[in-house]
Amino acid sequence: MDFTIDFTKEQIESIEDVLQQELIDLGVQSVILMDLAGNVIVNLDNGHANHDVFSLAALAAGNYGAVSAMANIIGEQEFSLLFHKGEKESIHFSKVVEDLLLLTIFNRDVSLGFLRLKVAEAIKRIQTLI
């Protein structure tokens, strides 16, 4: 059940390219690819974000675990997508593969529908790289 993927330098670079093209270029503030232990695997931002990504990842892993436990209570295996809406900034979580999560932080300039579409595309591309 415990799980960490060993990434090569090339894999990380390819994943960074995907995240840059699909999400950062679209206008999102920052993206974090992380594992459920709370480790940050890849972090990219648009140059204006100054988030404490390590704390964010630790809390996101905990949050995802807690929500998965809620899913189990109502008979679901998990909720593979979470969204927290803020006044200016919002966070979108999506599962990539078992134990890997993609966190996207974006503002009101990006529509949720379009973001979800692009996240889905990015995830599909990342899945072929790992």
Add this chain to the structure above:
Amino acid sequence: MALINPKKREVQVKIVYYGPGRGGKTTNLEYINRKFKKRILNEMVTVKTYGDRTLFFDFLPFDIGEIKGHSIKIQLYTVPGQVKYNATRRLVLRGVDGIVFVADSMDLRREMNIRSLQNLKENLEAFNKNIFNIPLVMQYNKRDLADEGIPILSEETLQKDLNSRLNAPYFPGSAIRGDNVAATMKKIIALTVSSLRKKLQ
């Protein structure tokens, strides 16, 4: 399992402070946060209930410099000690690289220490980890209570109860005074990092 980023040459190491409720796990982290403030770039994160007990975890990240050309990022976590929070406690153990077991030296807490250690063993098993194979350091906390006339367990008793088979390095400590808090942390970091050395070749 620590996460190694070959591009940034960075290693993220997860160390979890485990032990019974009100044993001083959060106090350990708070002391470290104060004492090593210069090295700690981010604020300590803590998810508490209204009663000021750790609900989910505390989280304290800091850098310890380079080993074999890799910068080492240590991430300290505590678990909620209260029995009823086992689900969140188990979540925090996911991907753990090293453990500090903070035992409460108070006479009254003898049984709770033993139960918490047993719970640690079971929760590690849920992640296919064996308590005998993971870097582990014991801290017998609250030794200062003896000065106030509060009955505490002797180190021999604690050793016999908790560490007779594990044989882990141990420290008598007082998290509130800071006695052996840094020593405990340095020991677990040394053990954990040395277990990673092979991977960093």
